[in-house]
Amino acid sequence: MEKEKYLSAREALLNESEQLTNEGKIEDAKAKVKEVETLDNQWEESKLLNANVEALRDKTKGINMENASVATGTVTMIDSVSMEAVQNNVSTDENKVYENAWAKTMQGKQLDSGEKKVFDKKNLEFNNAYTHDTSNTSVLIPETVVAGIWKRATEMYPLLADVKKFNVRGTLTIKKHSGIAAGDAAFYAEGTATADEQNTFAELTLSGCELAKAITITWKLRSMAVEEFIPFIQNELAERIGVALGTAVAKGKGATATPKEPEGIETALLAESSTPQVVEYDPEATTPIPLSYTMFTSAIGKIHSSYLSTAAIYASNATIWGQLANLLDGQGRPLFIPDVTAGGVGRMFGMVVKPDAGITTGSILIGNPMQGYVMNTNEPMSVATEEHVKARTVDYAAYTIVDGGVLDTKAFALIRNKPAA
Numbered sequence: 001m002e003k004e005k006y007l008s009a010r011e012a013l014l015n016e017s018e019q020l021t022n023e024g025k026i027e028d029a030k031a032k033v034k035e036v037e038t039l040d041n042q043w044e045e046s047k048l049l050n051a052n053v054e055a056l057r058d059k060t061k062g063i064n065m066e067n068a069s070v071a072t073g074t075v076t077m078i079d080s081v082s083m084e085a086v087q088n089n090v091s092t093d094e095n096k097v098y099e100n101a102w103a104k105t106m107q108g109k110q111l112d113s114g115e116k117k118v119f120d121k122k123n124l125e126f127n128n129a130y131t132h133d134t135s136n137t138s139v140l141i142p143e144t145v146v147a148g149i150w151k152r153a154t155e156m157y158p159l160l161a162d163v164k165k166f167n168v169r170g171t172l173t174i175k176k177h178s179g180i181a182a183g184d185a186a187f188y189a190e191g192t193a194t195a196d197e198q199n200t201f202a203e204l205t206l207s208g209c210e211l212a213k214a215i216t217i218t219w220k221l222r223s224m225a226v227e228e229f230i231p232f233i234q235n236e237l238a239e240r241i242g243v244a245l246g247t248a249v250a251k252g253k254g255a256t257a258t259p260k261e262p263e264g265i266e267t268a269l270l271a272e273s274s275t276p277q278v279v280e281y282d283p284e285a286t287t288p289i290p291l292s293y294t295m296f297t298s299a300i301g302k303i304h305s306s307y308l309s310t311a312a313i314y315a316s317n318a319t320i321w322g323q324l325a326n327l328l329d330g331q332g333r334p335l336f337i338p339d340v341t342a343g344g345v346g347r348m349f350g351m352v353v354k355p356d357a358g359i360t361t362g363s364i365l366i367g368n369p370m371q372g373y374v375m376n377t378n379e380p381m382s383v384a385t386e387e388h389v390k391a392r393t394v395d396y397a398a399y400t401i402v403d404g405g406v407l408d409t410k411a412f413a414l415i416r417n418k419p420a421a
Helices: 003-022 026-057 083-087 094-106 113-129 143-156 159-160 226-251 266-272 293-301 305-310 317-322
Strands: 069-071 075-076 162-166 172-182 198-206 207-217 276-282 312-315 346-348 350-353 362-368 374-389 393-406 412-417
Touching: 026 393, 069 198, 094 143, 094 226, 094 317, 113 172, 143 159, 143 226, 143 374, 159 226, 159 312, 159 350, 172 374, 198 374, 198 393, 207 226, 226 266, 226 393, 266 362, 266 393, 276 293, 293 362, 293 412
Parallel strands: 162 374, 276 412, 312 350
Antiparallel strands: 069 075, 172 198, 207 393, 312 362, 346 350, 362 412, 374 393
8 A cells, every 4th residue: 555545545534524523424424433443454554564575575684683582592573674674765664663763762772773763853853843952852752652652541531532632733723613693594584685694703722731741760670671661651651641631621720720731621611601501419408409310301401412412421430330320210210221332331311421530529521522622732742861870760751732622512511519618
């Protein structure tokens, strides 16, 4: 498969998916996304096959033993793609080469000439795109490693997984339709002129919030094999970055906070005048107001019907099993039906229930984050290192700029435990 044809076909499918989403054809849009995933898999298989063919074609160049690890008398080959092949512009997976070179750099190991060429090329492009102090230049984390970090983070926080994501460098501004002041569709008497439509628009500006995480490991731990080091770093960074991002999507304080944070969905709904998208219960009141069936129907009724077909219910694990799982309808039947086949732990009112630690305990968020919320990565993730010779440790500080905000509050409803006065 030629790269140009792959990229062209992929872009066309993404455009079709976005158009279908805008038209409200969610299932068709999902089908297009599946086609993109299939195309990506075919492309990865094609690249791997080409790399293996080239490695077999020249066996004297096909094995790089510099970082090989030995266990019980057998040799494990870290990367079978020749670095000399990269220098000679042989078809290979440059991202895989960079991943290996990045891991070796993080471990303080020497790069061969082919790895150094790829490593320098990637980081020159990155550092030219952003302004960094030359005394503290960060190293771009490989796309494959970042993908692993995001995968782990979104597994822990399904609300974060479900929001719409962009990768636009710098500031991202999105126009959002906020209403029709005049000229909406109406019935007219014969001969009466149709009124001009007057739309009102607002802007969602995602300028970026700095997100950083530092981890410290010993030199002894850093000396692990490359294939062990990469998943270790992924898990360490994903666990903490996932907490920050997952919490921010739910209840981030927004641009007015210090330090600045992405805007959380709960925050946006509670900030609205008279909170039209919020339903409250209060089990601690003098006259208790318990969580009930009618509160759910009231909350669902607040969501615009165009968002309901793919809406889900998000709550903390404690709220799901301590409250939702025990709710009954007027006939004494459970509202919560356990079901792990649809990406959550159960269903209520036909919607998947997903456990998310970012949601405030006692609160239940109902809505469609794919259409109602946008997150943007303004600057790709990078990492800087700092050695501590006496302590024989090294710091890894990951850094990225992200932002997020609610596109339409009508895509959500919040049921919450009324806070103490």
